Amino acid sequence: MKTSSPLFVLLVFLIFQPSFSKEQTRLSTGAPSSAYWQQRTDYTINADLDVKKKILSGKGTVIYYNNSPDTLRSIVWHLYQNIFRKDSSPRKNDEQSSRAFGVTNGMTVEKISVNNSIITPSIDETIMETVLPQPLMPKSSIEISLDWNYDIP
Numbered sequence: 001m002k003t004s005s006p007l008f009v010l011l012v013f014l015i016f017q018p019s020f021s022k023e024q025t026r027l028s029t030g031a032p033s034s035a036y037w038q039q040r041t042d043y044t045i046n047a048d049l050d051v052k053k054k055i056l057s058g059k060g061t062v063i064y065y066n067n068s069p070d071t072l073r074s075i076v077w078h079l080y081q082n083i084f085r086k087d088s089s090p091r092k093n094d095e096q097s098s099r100a101f102g103v104t105n106g107m108t109v110e111k112i113s114v115n116n117s118i119i120t121p122s123i124d125e126t127i128m129e130t131v132l133p134q135p136l137m138p139k140s141s142i143e144i145s146l147d148w149n150y151d152i153p
Helices: 006-020 080-084 095-101
Strands: 040-050 055-066 072-078 107-114 122-124 127-136 140-151
Touching: 107 127, 127 140
Parallel strands: none
Antiparallel strands: 040 055, 055 140, 072 127, 107 140, 122 127
C-alpha cells in the first residue's frame, strides 16, 4: 500500500483550507473584523484571609457571557496555585523547588454550581474543567457560583 507524501497532504490542506474556515475575526492588518468576538465575565468575590492559619478562602459568582458563535459544553479554568502541590509535575522530582517555594494543598474548590445545579469539576494539576449541565448557546449567559480555599505557602 502506498502512502501519501507529507508534502502532498500539506498542499491539499493549504489549497482547501479556505473553504473550511469561517469568516475571519481579524483583518490582514490585525484589526478586528465584523466577525470578531470576545467572551465576557462579570464577577463578585468575597474573600477572607486568615493570617495565622495562612488560608485564603472565598465565595464568588461569575456571570459568563458566551459571545462566540459556538455552543459551549464546558468551561476550562486555570488553578495556578496548584503548582505548589507536592504532587504537581514540576515538584514530583525536585526537592529543591519544594523547599524554595513551599508546598501546599493547592486550590481546593469546595463547591461549584452552574445556574444553581451543583456540578463536580474535573481537575488535572492546574487545569479544572467544568462540564455544563446544559450547553451554553451563543449569545447567552450562565451563572457560576464557587466556594474555594487556598493555603498560602
